[in-house]
Amino acid sequence: MTLREALAPPTAEDPGPPDAVLVRLAARDERAFEVLVRRHAGTVHRLAATMVGPGAADDVVQEVFISVHRGLKDFRGEATFSTWLHRVTLNACYGALRGKGHPTVSMHDAPEPLAPHDPARTGEQAELRDQLAQALQALPREQREAVSLRELAGLDYAEISRITGAELGTVKSRINRGRAALRAWLTRAGIEP
Numbered sequence: 001m002t003l004r005e006a007l008a009p010p011t012a013e014d015p016g017p018p019d020a021v022l023v024r025l026a027a028r029d030e031r032a033f034e035v036l037v038r039r040h041a042g043t044v045h046r047l048a049a050t051m052v053g054p055g056a057a058d059d060v061v062q063e064v065f066i067s068v069h070r071g072l073k074d075f076r077g078e079a080t081f082s083t084w085l086h087r088v089t090l091n092a093c094y095g096a097l098r099g100k101g102h103p104t105v106s107m108h109d110a111p112e113p114l115a116p117h118d119p120a121r122t123g124e125q126a127e128l129r130d131q132l133a134q135a136l137q138a139l140p141r142e143q144r145e146a147v148s149l150r151e152l153a154g155l156d157y158a159e160i161s162r163i164t165g166a167e168l169g170t171v172k173s174r175i176n177r178g179r180a181a182l183r184a185w186l187t188r189a190g191i192e193p
Contacts, residue, residue, distance in 0.1 A: 027075075044060075044061050083162050
């Protein structure tokens with residue numbers, strides 16, 4: 001694959017080169033790194049917003065991609081790029097939560113996006129997002145991490161196990177207990193899960 005082919009914009013028929021190819025190229029070419037950032041920024045942001053709140057998520061995302069850029073030359077590929085990226089993201093989130101200059105902001109304080117169709121429905125969705133964020137924050141750290149990686153990042157159990165360092169059965173248990181706790185919390189809040 002040539003550099004030009006690797007950096008071509010993705011299409012519906014051709015999603016572009018695999019991450020492994022881009023990682024090798026990105027170690028020496030900024031354009032390949034930009035493709036990686038565009039490909040993964042949304043997932044990283046969703047995970048960060050869940051872990052630290054939307055107010056601090058942008059700072060965490062920036063920190064993640066700075067760390068990734070610095071670490072690309074040392075990335076050995078023993079894990080997939082996405083596994084490594086999610087681990088870097090979680091580490092940055094925990095750093096932010098420890099108060100390294102990244103204040104957390106509740107979803108309640110986040111500005112509401114414009115409602116193109118139905119303002120009442122948008123208000124209901126904002127309330128539901130806020131309640132779900134509160135429910136996630138009420139989970140123990142390990143459950144919140146596992147549920148966020150599964151439900152928000154869309155990772156499979158084996159990849160979550162590699163990222164967290166927990167056994168596969170432990171990951172499944174954390175996700176099941178986390179889902180049950182979320183369901184109970186939302187039910188107590190009057191929301192039918």
